[in-house]
Amino acid sequence: xGKSLDSLDAFQLEALREIGNIGVGNAVTSLAEMLSKKVDMxxxxxxxxxxxxxxxxVGDEEDEFACIQQIIEGEAPSLMIFxxxxxxxxxxxxxxxxxxxxxxxxxxxxxxxxxxEVGNILSGSILSAFSQMTGITFSMSVPAYAYDMxxxxxxxxxxxxxxxxxxxxVVETCFSEASEEIRGYFxxxxxxxxxxxxxxxxxxxx
Amino acid sequence: MTIQEPEVEIREYKVGIAQWxxxxxxxKLITLGLGSCVGIALYDPFAKIGGLGHIMLPDSTQFTxxxxxGKFPDTAIPLILEKMVREGARxxxxxxxxxxxxxxxxxxxxxxxxSIGSRNVEKTIEVLEGMGIKITAxxxxxxxxxxxxxxxxxxxxxxRVLGKEVKML
Numbered sequence: 001x002g003k004s005l006d007s008l009d010a011f012q013l014e015a016l017r018e019i020g021n022i023g024v025g026n027a028v029t030s031l032a033e034m035l036s037k038k039v040d041m042x043x044x045x046x047x048x049x050x051x052x053x054x055x056x057x058v059g060d061e062e063d064e065f066a067c068i069q070q071i072i073e074g075e076a077p078s079l080m081i082f083x084x085x086x087x088x089x090x091x092x093x094x095x096x097x098x099x100x101x102x103x104x105x106x107x108x109x110x111x112x113x114x115x116x117e118v119g120n121i122l123s124g125s126i127l128s129a130f131s132q133m134t135g136i137t138f139s140m141s142v143p144a145y146a147y148d149m150x151x152x153x154x155x156x157x158x159x160x161x162x163x164x165x166x167x168x169x170v171v172e173t174c175f176s177e178a179s180e181e182i183r184g185y186f187x188x189x190x191x192x193x194x195x196x197x198x199x200x201x202x203x204x205x206x
Numbered sequence: 207m208t209i210q211e212p213e214v215e216i217r218e219y220k221v222g223i224a225q226w227x228x229x230x231x232x233x234k235l236i237t238l239g240l241g242s243c244v245g246i247a248l249y250d251p252f253a254k255i256g257g258l259g260h261i262m263l264p265d266s267t268q269f270t271x272x273x274x275x276g277k278f279p280d281t282a283i284p285l286i287l288e289k290m291v292r293e294g295a296r297x298x299x300x301x302x303x304x305x306x307x308x309x310x311x312x313x314x315x316x317x318x319x320x321s322i323g324s325r326n327v328e329k330t331i332e333v334l335e336g337m338g339i340k341i342t343a344x345x346x347x348x349x350x351x352x353x354x355x356x357x358x359x360x361x362x363x364x365x366r367v368l369g370k371e372v373k374m375l
Contacts, residue, residue, distance in 0.1 A: 051223050051224070052222045052223055060238075061238035061239035061353075062238055062239055062353060062366075064368060067311075069311060112312070141313075141315050142313060142314050142315045143313065144311035144312065144313035144315065144320075145311060145312055145313065146241075146310040146311045146312070146349075148239075148241070148310060148350060148351040148368055149238070149239040149241075149351040149353070149368060150239060151223070151238050151239020151240070151241070151351065152239040152240060152241030152308070152310060152350075152351025152352070153241060153310060153351065155223055155239070155241050155242070155243055155262065156241030156242040156243075156308070156310040156311065156322075156323075157310075157311070159242055159243075159262060159263065159322055160242060160310075160311065160320055160322055164263055164269065165271065166224065166274050166277070
């Protein structure tokens with residue numbers, strides 16, 4: 001405890017990227033099964049970043065995004081944020097509902113529950129991969145949802161998730177459905193002591 | 207013969223999260239995508255000097271790591287005001303317009319607090335009132351994100367919200 005995020009070295013960040021890779025890999029497999037489509041993911045990026053730069057990983061402050069936030073409680077307090085660009089969110093709803101592309105024009109209450117459920121399944125897959133890897137039990141809050149400007153949803157998701165520092169540790173990855181029509185982003189923000197536990201379980205000391 | 211003032215190119219200064227800045231007429235100060243954060247526009251209408259802050263958390267005294275003064279209303283507002291006065295504003299002329307402090311997320315989770323926005327607003331108002339700065343307009347709470355475009359030429363604040371007409375404060 002009490003370690004500073006700024007002291008993370010390249011090796012620890014690499015380990016974190018690998019953990020992220022395995023977790024998100026599992027989520028992408030679930031998504032591919034849900035959609036019966038091929039889903040690709042990029043190699044995750046990990047770093048300690050100011051909030052402003054966290055946003056810049058995804059887009060501009062006023063871009064429209066659906067955001068699903070889940071708080072991980074218990075043994076390993078962390079935060080998960082799942083972001084979908086507007087068009088991607090609409091198309092994902094179409095696919096889930098077996099509708100033609102372009103059928104969904106707005107994100108109402110029904111679409112909101114559907115996206116929350118997708119977020120829930122994906123975070124669940126990430127965490128079950130983490131559990132298998134580290135032996136840590138993760139418990140997850142029910143998802144919170146917002147659809148708004150990127151700057152507003154990310155900053156609020158982080159602050160309301162209990163992260164108050166100027167910089168946060170993020171593991172970020174982007175996935176896309178093979179035809180590049182759905183793009184989404186995962187952010188995982190572990191607390192420092194959780195990070196320590198996760199790395200320790202892999203035999204790496206922070 | 208008329209004497210024309212030289213044309214000044216209007217600049218837009220962007221204020222990021224937990225940051226602040228000061229500008230003089232005719233330049234603009236902009237902050238994008240306020241969620242639970244609060245934007246605080248201070249203005250001296252005589253000197254035409256404005257300051258804009260984008261605070262993130264309600265109270266610096268609740269945190270041990272509070273060296274970033276732009277993050278909290280109780281530390282940001284005095285700093286902005288001080289810089290404005292150095293630039294030629296008169297403290298007694300300064301008034302404020304505030305926006306933001308939304309509750310963005312909806313969830314079925316009863317434990318989810320989501321009250322940071324309203325606490326940011328309350329504390330901002332408390333600090334401004336404590337310093338004797340009059341709040342001439344506010345657009346706070348609700349569930350929408352907001353962008354503020356503050357024009358130091360006339361002190362107007364243009365508010366942009368997704369899917370709605372722009373609004374002038």
